[in-house]
Amino acid sequence: MVAQAPRSMGSPRETASAPASPSAPAPARASNQARSPGAALAGQRESGLQEQYSNLCMEKSQKINPFILHILQELDEEIKKGLEGGITLNIAGNNRLVLVERVTSEDFWILSRILKNCLYINGLDVGYNLISDVGAYYAARLLQKQLYLTYLNLMFNDIGPEGGELIAKALHKNQTLKYLRMTGNKIENTGGMFFAAMLQINSSLEKLDLGDCDLEESTVHVGCMLKENHCLVALHMCKHDMKNSGIxxxxDALYLNSSLRYLDVSCNKITHDGMVYVADVLKSNTTLEVIDLSFNRIEDAGANYLSEALTSHNRNLKALSVVSNNIKGEGLVALSQSMKTNLTFSHIYIWGNKFDEATCIAYSHLIQTGRLKPDNTDVEPFVVDGHVYLAEVSNGLKKHYYWTSTYGESYDHSSNAGYALVPVGQQP
Known part of the structure; x- marks a missing residue:
């Protein structure tokens, strides 16, 4: 589908190539860089974000989005109380606590005009909205102009291949963004190829989430770029339809990588044959600390490959999730044995597999002896009629991957252990 542009602005490509208006003043790039966040806050107290947004909407004949207005009003009130820099602006469309009018590309156009001068805002969450390729163009512009933004969440918008290209190309020069979530945007192989190329050039991005982006063929290219990229710390590639050849x-690329600590390849089509390659990497790789293999099909044979590597060779991996992998007692017990000899291996998640009595006894013993802490696994033992069973508990590597709890601690470490073990920017 061809992206529809905001009124009188043209498509992303047309806007990008259009000559600047001769009457428009040159952007004061140097002065923006020179301003400190403290100075920006002082200026903000004179003219609040809410007022700036309302005025700009009127100037551009753009309808005011009441949700954006409400969020900016709350932020203005916090600033008046003396809030310092380092703010994440949360305008996610799945907010269940206030009435939401989802952000469109036109809304984001106005918002980006305001945020490019807000040096104290270093995080922006506009996930679960209606931002299309046109909005992606303005997101790309924002990445080029806002020099303090370290976190950008665009998950589950309507960004396609063209928008993916624009954002990826903006990251060729951006040296501040550390964490980008593109989760759920259907950028497809075309957009994925541009992100693969970006990883060869960018030297600041530490965490990239391309989960559920309809990448299949380009998954291989993204992975291969790990040979060249030595700053990426966390890579999420779930729901890529990845098979054994892909893993x-x-x-193969991970042998030459010296930075990646968190690899998420959950919800793919990897079998026990693919675990041969993962196990071999674990025998030589010295950086990987968290691997998420949930919702694949590695079975007992795959679990045995991993167990052998963790028992005899690897002393760096801290957490492993093999949730729902059709593993039976043999493989699950083998993984439990790894924890007895490998003291670095501290987190394991096994729910959704086929527990037998030996499995239940093995993990019960690990927990009762203190080798496996209750917060570091997703099962807990209980006894009925003298037999040990395992019940599920709500712990995991990324329980809040798609949503954030509206009560209790938002980023509880036991529910989001992967983010706690490998923290990068805004969590999760």
């Missing part, structure tokens, strides 16, 4: 090529 093989990804593992």
């Amino acid at each position: 093989q090529q990804l593992c």
Whole structure:
């Protein structure tokens, strides 16, 4: 579908190539860089974000989005109380606590005009909205102009291949963004190829989430770029339809990578044959600390490959999730044995597999002896009629991957252990 542009602005490509208006003043790039966040806050107290937004909407004949207005009003009130820099602006469309009018590309156009001068805002969450390729163009512009933004969440918008290209190309020069979430945007292989190329050039991005972006063929290219990229710390590639050949090529790249600590390849089509390559990487790789293999099909054979590597070779991996992998007692017990000899291996998640009595006894013993802390696994033992069973508990590597709890601690470490073990920017 061709992206529809905001009124009188043209498509992203047309806007990008259009000559600047001769009457428009040159952007004061140097002065923006020179301003400190403290100075920006002082200026903000004179003219609040809410007022700036309302005035700009009137100037551009753009309808005011009441949700954006409400969020900016709350932020203005916090600033008046003396809030310092380092703010994440949360305008996610799945907010269940206030009435939400989802942000469109036109809304984001106005918002980006305001945020490019807000040096004290270093995080922006506009996930679950209606931002299309046109909005992606303004997101790309924002990445080029806002020099303090370290976190950008665009998950589950309507960004396609063209928008993916624009954002990826903006990251060729951006040196501040550390964490980008593109989760759920259907940028497809075309957009994925541009992100793969970006990883060869960008030297600041530490965490990239391309989960559920309809990447298949380009998954291989993204993985291969790990040979060249030595700043990426966390890579999420869930729901890529990745098969054993894909994980093989990804593992081949990891031999030459010296930075990646968190690898998420959950919800793919990897079997026990693919675990041969993962196990071999674990025998030589010295940086990987968290691997998420949930919702694949590695079975007992795959679990045994991993167990052998963790028992005899690897002393760096801290957390492993093999949730729902059709593993039976043999493989699950083998993984439990790894924890007895490998003291670095501290977190394991096994729910959704086929527990037998030996499995229940093995993990019960690990927990009762203190080798496996209750917060570091997703099962807990209980006894009925003298037999040990395992019940599920709500712990995991990324329980809040798609949503954030509206009560209790938003980023509880036991529910989001992967983010706690490998913290990068805004969590999760």
